[in-house]
Amino acid sequence: xxxxxxxxxxxxxxxxxxxxxxxxxxxxxxxxxxxxxxxxxxxxxxxxxxxxxxxxxxxxxxxxxxxxxxxxxxxxxxxxxxxxxxxxxxxxxxxxxxxxxxxxxxxxxxxxxxxxxxxxxxxxxxxxxxxxxxxxxxxxxxxxxxxxxxxxxxxxxxxxxxxxxxxxxxxxxxxxxxxxxxxxxxxxxxxxxxxxxxxxxxxxxxxxxxxxxxxxxxxxxxxxxxxxxxxxxxxxxxxxxxxxxxxxxxxxxxxxxxxxxxxxxxxxxxxxxxxxxxxxxxxxxxxxxxxxxxxxxxxxxxxxxxxxxxxxxxxxxxxxxxxxxxxxxxxxxxxxxxxxxxxxxxxxxxxxxxxxxxxxxxxxxxxxxxxxxxxxxxxxxxxxxxxxxxxxxxxxxxxxxxxxxxxxxxxxxxxxxxxxxxxxxxxxxxxxxxxxxxxxxxxxxxxxxxxxxxxxxxxxxxxxxxxxxxxxxxxxxxxxxxxxxxxxxxxxxxxxxxxxxxxxxxxxxxxxxxxxxxxxxxxxxxxxxxxxxxxxxxxxxxxxxxxxxxxxxxxxxxxxxxxxxxxxxxxxxxxxxxxxxxxxxxxxxxxxxxxxxxxxxxxxxxxxxxxxxxxxxxxxxxxxxxxxxxxxxxxxxxxxxxxxxxxxxxxxxxxxx
Numbered sequence: 001x002x003x004x005x006x007x008x009x010x011x012x013x014x015x016x017x018x019x020x021x022x023x024x025x026x027x028x029x030x031x032x033x034x035x036x037x038x039x040x041x042x043x044x045x046x047x048x049x050x051x052x053x054x055x056x057x058x059x060x061x062x063x064x065x066x067x068x069x070x071x072x073x074x075x076x077x078x079x080x081x082x083x084x085x086x087x088x089x090x091x092x093x094x095x096x097x098x099x100x101x102x103x104x105x106x107x108x109x110x111x112x113x114x115x116x117x118x119x120x121x122x123x124x125x126x127x128x129x130x131x132x133x134x135x136x137x138x139x140x141x142x143x144x145x146x147x148x149x150x151x152x153x154x155x156x157x158x159x160x161x162x163x164x165x166x167x168x169x170x171x172x173x174x175x176x177x178x179x180x181x182x183x184x185x186x187x188x189x190x191x192x193x194x195x196x197x198x199x200x201x202x203x204x205x206x207x208x209x210x211x212x213x214x215x216x217x218x219x220x221x222x223x224x225x226x227x228x229x230x231x232x233x234x235x236x237x238x239x240x241x242x243x244x245x246x247x248x249x250x251x252x253x254x255x256x257x258x259x260x261x262x263x264x265x266x267x268x269x270x271x272x273x274x275x276x277x278x279x280x281x282x283x284x285x286x287x288x289x290x291x292x293x294x295x296x297x298x299x300x301x302x303x304x305x306x307x308x309x310x311x312x313x314x315x316x317x318x319x320x321x322x323x324x325x326x327x328x329x330x331x332x333x334x335x336x337x338x339x340x341x342x343x344x345x346x347x348x349x350x351x352x353x354x355x356x357x358x359x360x361x362x363x364x365x366x367x368x369x370x371x372x373x374x375x376x377x378x379x380x381x382x383x384x385x386x387x388x389x390x391x392x393x394x395x396x397x398x399x400x401x402x403x404x405x406x407x408x409x410x411x412x413x414x415x416x417x418x419x420x421x422x423x424x425x426x427x428x429x430x431x432x433x434x435x436x437x438x439x440x441x442x443x444x445x446x447x448x449x450x451x452x453x454x455x456x457x458x459x460x461x462x463x464x465x466x467x468x469x470x471x472x473x474x475x476x477x478x479x480x481x482x483x484x485x486x487x488x489x490x491x492x493x494x495x496x497x498x499x500x501x502x503x504x505x506x507x508x509x510x511x512x513x514x515x516x517x518x519x520x521x522x523x524x525x526x527x528x529x530x531x532x533x534x535x536x537x538x539x540x541x542x543x544x545x546x547x548x549x550x551x552x553x554x555x556x557x558x559x560x561x562x563x564x565x566x567x568x569x570x571x572x573x574x575x576x577x578x579x580x581x582x583x584x585x586x587x588x589x590x591x592x593x594x595x596x597x598x599x600x601x602x603x604x605x606x607x608x609x610x611x612x613x614x615x616x617x618x619x620x621x622x623x624x625x626x627x628x629x630x631x632x633x634x635x636x637x638x639x640x641x642x643x644x645x646x647x648x649x650x651x652x653x654x655x656x657x
Contacts (some may be wrong), residue, residue, distance in 0.1 A: 082323075182207045250299065260432040280322060302322070519582075554617065
């Protein structure tokens with residue numbers, strides 16, 4: 001047995017022997033009071049876990065924040081390098097375009113002189129370009145220029161350069177408009193030096209309209225023959241330099257206004273649909289860049305529009321540059337950073353766990369002794385006192401626990417007294433509840449009796465009064481007869497109210513379960529007294545009870561009453577899935593939109609002198625909802641409330657056996 005403070009045995013308190021299992025090293029285990037199942041739970045374990053759970057998220061948060069910062073820096077550096085690459089591409093293309101511009105002016109005179117033989121041959125052929133000997137004319141002007149004949153539709157109809165035969169300039173609206181203006185004019189005009197897609201050959205174009213303005217002649221001078229290598233764009237060298245500058249750059253392609261790749265091989269067709277890039281063509285048309293990402297392939301493709309247009313020339317030498325970047329280098333760096341941060345987090349977590357265990361044991365050492373005493377009290381020994389440990393905080397804890405135990409004993413005494421008092425009050429309350437319940441039941445029976453007597457006597461009085469009033473109407477004439485008829489109407493209305501009250505009582509007191517009801521038979525029975533009702537009949541079995549007839553009685557009665565002379569009433573039954581939809585339609589004055597929303601509320605009266613007490617439609621709603629359906633009002637003709645009303649409700653259909 002271990003030793004406590006002051007040299008006393010740790011298991012003896014106030015003369016009581018405490019038997020409890022010892023923990024490691026002969027120490028008492030620190031347990032949580034009230035724990036059950038799975039053995040005692042050590043406070044030191046929880047403290048160590050708490051320290052670990054606090055430390056690990058902090059370490060993880062620091063690692064995540066640091067990784068996010070490094071990731072952001074890497075991504076920003078990659079974006080900056082990509083931006084510099086794109087700026088270099090744009091600057092290089094602008095420099096190439098400036099160099100080609102220097103070559104333009106030196107070739108204008110030579111090309112203007114070349115149109116002389118072309119126009120002479122056009123006149124010799126009787127202004128029929130099909131009869132022109134273009135090959136002979138090409139040799140006559142030196143063989144360095146190709147001849148193109150563009151018709152009024154903007155199509156190259158004849159040419160000495162077969163790859164461009166049939167090229168339709170209507171696909172480039174701005175260029176088609178420009179060459180149409182040239183064809184209709186009288187001036188010679190030159191174009192920019194442009195690069196042919198196939199092989200990267202430089203060509204200088206010039207235009208001259210035919211005398212009859214039916215065709216536009218075009219000459220294309222092969223500049224590389226006249227001045228080789230002086231103004232070569234060297235796109236391949238540009239590609240190699242940029243790929244050395246940016247390791248993430250996987251490929252570069254440059255497209256012209258047609259979406260064709262510049263400097264393609266001779267084996268590719270520069271005007272074939274397969275050689276056109278629709279994305280590059282769309283970027284050129286919209287004059288704005290575009291970015292396409294392919295996560296599966298790990299690439300990002302950037303399309304950059306380089307504006308090289310010059311309003312002085314028909315052709316637009318602008319370019320679309322396609323830069324394909326691979327994300328592999330960046331992904332590799334990020335993966336390396338993730339692995340490094342994960343290793344740091346793992347190592348830091350192991351160190352935190354190794355530190356948390358001894359620290360928690362040292363902190364919980366004085367607590368273990370207090371726990372022993374608390375466990376003794378928890379087993380019912382309320383006279384047991386807490387052992388005082390070193391430290392002001394623990395002395396205050398011992399005093400607080402002692403006060404708590406004293407208060408607990410006092411509360412137990414009061415609780416026992418309260419239990420006895422509560423038992424007496426409970427018995428008295430139960431007796432009072434039984435008495436009040438019996439009185440309430442007796443009052444309900446008396447109220448029901450009085451209601452039955454009132455309904456019976458008022459009905460008898462109304463029946464007699466109605467009979468005498470009808471006899472009186474037959475004997476009176478003029479204004480007195482009208483007054484007697486109004487009195488009869490009020491007596492009928494009073495009788496209807498009494499009937500509604502009786503029906504409401506039946507609805508509220510009816511406790512019978514819903515059963516199978518032949519809906520067709522109910523409708524035919526209710527419609528038998530009204531020959532103006534149209535009902536074609538449809539067999540249907542629904543869940544309802546004997547009060548369903550009241551729904552049809554009220555709806556038909558309202559339609560006949562408020563419809564006026566000559567009103568027509570139609571009843572339709574439709575199946576919609578698991579429901580039966582019943583419609584009662586009339587050709588009367590209809591129900592205004594302002595009244596429809598409150599038509600089924602209790603005492604929701606209509607308008608006019610014939611308006612009732614407002615209980616009929618309320619009873620219909622109560623019954624339909626009791627049967628699990630819903631009821632609403634519509635116009636018989638949609639949008640025309642003055643052509644009659646249609647009241648529809650649903651009932652649950654009984655499945656066929």
